[in-house]
Amino acid sequence: MGRSVLIHGDLLYAATAQELSVHPDSWMLVEEGKVEGIYEQKPEIENCEIRDYGKQLIIPVFADIHIHSVQYGQRGLGMNVELLPWLSTYTFKEEARFEDLEYGKKVFPLLLNELWSLGSFNLCTFSSKHLESSLMLMDMYEKAGFRAYVGKVNMDCCDEPRLKEECDISFADTKEWLERSKQYKNVKPxxxxxxxxxxTEPLLRHLGDLVQEHDLPVQTHLNENFGEISWVQELFPDSENYYDVYRQYNLNPKGRTVLAHCIHNTEEELEAMLEDEVFVAHCPASNINLSSGIMPLREMxxxxxxxxxxxxxxxxxxxFMGTAAVDAIRSSKLYSMMSEDEVDPVNYVEAFYLxxxxxxxxxxxCGKFSEGSSADYLVVDDKCWPASDxxxxxxxxxxxLYLGGAEQITERCMRGEIVEKPFPDVC
Structure with missing residues (x-):
């Protein structure tokens, strides 16, 4: 029999968007890194580790399914422009710096420490186009105890010369990256x-072939900005719409495609996306910061x-994904106020679920305490707020969600094991 752990505290999780499961003063039994059950009374288990958190909250770890790890250093810059000029003026120049591995060694530990402190342990992230930097990022996430999908970015069309790839080189680097990433257990390409x-169309075709050949997931962007959508229409006139471009090149594996933003969608796109069981990454903060729009979250x-x-x-x-949840609520309220139809805003339970x-x-x-789920949890001490008792x-x-942050998170666990700060000597 594997290792057993009993965890005591005030447990909350949302297995669905409609219901918050609340278990005050309860015990969660973890067997071999998975949740076995939640009990009102302490179970009698032999040779079991006890973790008693008293009156602290115990919630699942957060999932951040659209994060650009290589943009950590440019946060807060260029918030006065829209998407396309923001990319060319700020982002591409920042990402080009990751050709230098020493720059990645400086930035990535800061990022991982902050993600750890804020309880985001399930990640779907973009790296840069650079093979070695992408592998270094994967290596750091793996050793630090995260669960992640990491993508080496492909782009053979770019107005930043240091980021523009040749199609054949981009494809070759991607194949090498896939082969070398097999060494990781919890971090996947x-x-x-x-x-x-x-x-270019040849590169999209090559990538689609890799997806089919190796049964790989895909992440990209969709319908973020009106200028972007018009650009896609010019570049791909034979496609029915933006999403159809990805479909044409087999970049839509069923249930394994992550599309960020999805603000300005046609009915045809929504039907196709539902059919393909895509994951929509709702990014309310960036949607507002770059004046892109408000995603129709309630309808979706x-x-x-x-x-x-x-x-x-x-x-x-x-x-902090608590802030992302609150931003989703606020954006949903604005959308509801502006809509000609009656659209209910999203509530905090739904946002917490997301x-x-x-x-x-x-x-x-992952992300819940149902039987068989991975035992990934955060311990939250909220006694700093006078109403908590x-x-x-x-x-x-x-x-x-509204007031919290790293200061309230006292313990972080993945698969039932306590995760320590990845880089303790870095601020």
Missing amino acids: IITPRFAPSC IDAGFNIGLGSDIGAGDRL ATAGGGALFGD RISLEERLQQF
């Missing part, structure tokens, strides 16, 4: 055409889309 305008939840949240740094400015189990589903049975657990969770 994901095919990553930056977005349709950054890739009600339609049955797989949805998670993305910090989308550096267009997003904060890594930040945990919604995005966690991309990685398997007299309000309900539901209200304490809501307060943490």
